[in-house]
Amino acid sequence: MAKPTLAEMKTAFTPHIPAGEVITHAAYGIKQPHILLIVLLMLAGILPGLIVVVVMTKHYLIGQSAAGVTVLQIKGMTNLAVRKAMRFSSQELAGAQVKTSSAGLFTNIKIIDGQRNFVAKFHKMYSRDNQVNAEAIAAFAAAA
Structure with a gap:
């Protein structure tokens, strides 16, 4: 199966938003384990490092309405x-405490709200629209 399109990502939000609400921006992002953990396990052997990356990487869709x-x-x-x-x-x-940053390849969004925390990076190369949508969501979250 290929990567989901923007329309498919927006459709995934339908059961999780109130009726009548429309997702205007959606982006795909990940949260990987800390780079030092990956490096240490790669030094121990390539396989443990790869296993940690595959098992501990979290995949996210973020949508703005x-x-x-x-x-x-x-x-x-x-x-x-x-x-x-x-x-x-x-x-x-x-x-909430909202921190966002955008550089060449990544847009980072961090939302800390008591017990619910969200941290992920959104890669520009995922799709043509991913960085544009992630930056729009980051601007909305930071301005709120």
Whole structure:
């Protein structure tokens, strides 16, 4: 199966948002284990390092609507089955610690809201629209 399109990503949010709400931006991102852990396990042998990366990498879809941001932890890049869903309303984003950054290849979004935390990086090369959508979501979250 190929990477999901923007339309398929937006459709994945339908059961997790209120009726009538529309996802305007959606992006795919990941959270990998800390790089030092990967390097140490690669030094021990290539296989342990690869296993840690595959097992510990979390895959996310993040979507923005007029009312807030919805985060879906999915099973993988090509499998959009949802493991966990989090919703941050505009009011919750205003009270949360939101940090965003965007550089050449990645847009990073970090939302810390008490017990619900979200951290992921969104790669420009995933798709033509991924970085544009991730930057729009980051700007919305930071401005809330």
